[in-house]
Amino acid sequence: MDQSIINQPYAVEDGIFIFKAAQGNALVEQELKSWDKNASFYLEEVKLPLFQLLHRAKLETYELDKEGRLLLDVGAGTGFFCGSLYGAGKKTVALDFSLQMLKLGKQHYKADMWGNASVAELPFRDASFDVVLANGALHHFKAENLLGESVREISRVLKPGGALCIFDRNGSFLSRKVHGFVLAVKAGIVRLLGKFPTSSSEIEPDFTDRDLQLFLDAGFEIERRSFVSSVPFFLMIVATYCCVYAFGFRAGYVAQALLYPVAWLSDRLMPFQSLTVEQCLKLRKKV
Helix, strand or coil, rough: CHHHHHHCCCCEECCEEEECCCCCHHHHHHHHHHHHHHHHHHHHCCCHHHHHHHHHHHHHCCCCCCCCCCCEHHHHHHCCHHHEEECEEEEEEECCCCCHHHHHHHHHCCCCCCEEECEEEEEEECEEEEEEEECCCCCHHHHCCCCCHHHHHHHEEEEEEEEEEEECCCCHHHHHHHHHHHHHHHHHHHHCCCCCCCCCCCCCCCCCCHHHHHHHHCEEEEEEEEEEEEEEHHHHHHHHHHHHHHHHHHHHHHHHHHHHHHHHHHHHHHHCHHHHEEEEEEEEEEC
16 A cells, blocks of 8 residues: 555554544544444444345445545444455555454454544545545444534545445434434343443434535535335344344344345335435545
C-alpha cells in the first residue's frame, strides 16, 4: 500500500496504523465502549447464513468489479468486507475507531492497510480513493453527531467520479417501528442477563432520506438503490439472534440455515421501501 496517501502523523501497533484522534464527545465514547465490548460477536456474526445473504445483496448493488482499485472501508469493524475483497484486484484500507475490533479482525482477515481513526477527521489526502464503503456505519455516525463531518470527509477523500457504497436503514415507517421493537428486545436482554450481548451499540437512530440528502447536496448522485431485508426477513434475524444470545452461535447458525429459503423468498417478493428495513446504495461523486 502506498503510504503517500496518508496526511497525518501516526504510530504503528501490531501492524495497525494509529492516527491522532479527532476531538471526541460523550456519544463517541459511549459507542466505542459498545464496539469494544462486542468485537468478538462481530467476528462470529459474519458466518451466519442470513448475514451472508445480505452480503451478496451488497456486492450485487455495489458492482465493485467495475470500479477502481483503491478502496476505503469506513467503520470496517473486524474487516470482513475488506477481507472478502483481498486478492481480488483491490487495494483495501480497513478503518475503524475501535482498536479492539481491528486487532481482533487482523488475526482473521487480510487488508492492505488497517487504520485506527475517526471518520470526522480521515487521515488521508484529498481525492485518494476510487471507492468508499460505509456498511451499516452511517446511522452510527449520526448517533455520534458526526454525520455532517462524515459527509464532508468522505467526499474529500473520494476521487471525482468515485463510488460511495452504502448499506444502512431505509428510513421507512415499518423500518422505524421494527427497530423500535428490536431496541425493546435488547433492553429486555440487558435486564434479564445483566449485560449487553448484541452486535450493535445501544444508540440506534434511523438513517432517513433526509440524511441521504446530505450526500446529494454534497455533490453525489444515486446510481443504484435496492431495498433489502424485508420485515419478515429482519424479524427472522431478531429471532435467531435471540437463539445466539441464549444458546450460542451454533444454535443461531442452525436456526438461520433452516429459515434461509423463506428469508431468501421474502426478500425477493418484497423489494419495496415500505416493506423492507434496510437498503443498499451506490452513489457517484460528480466530476
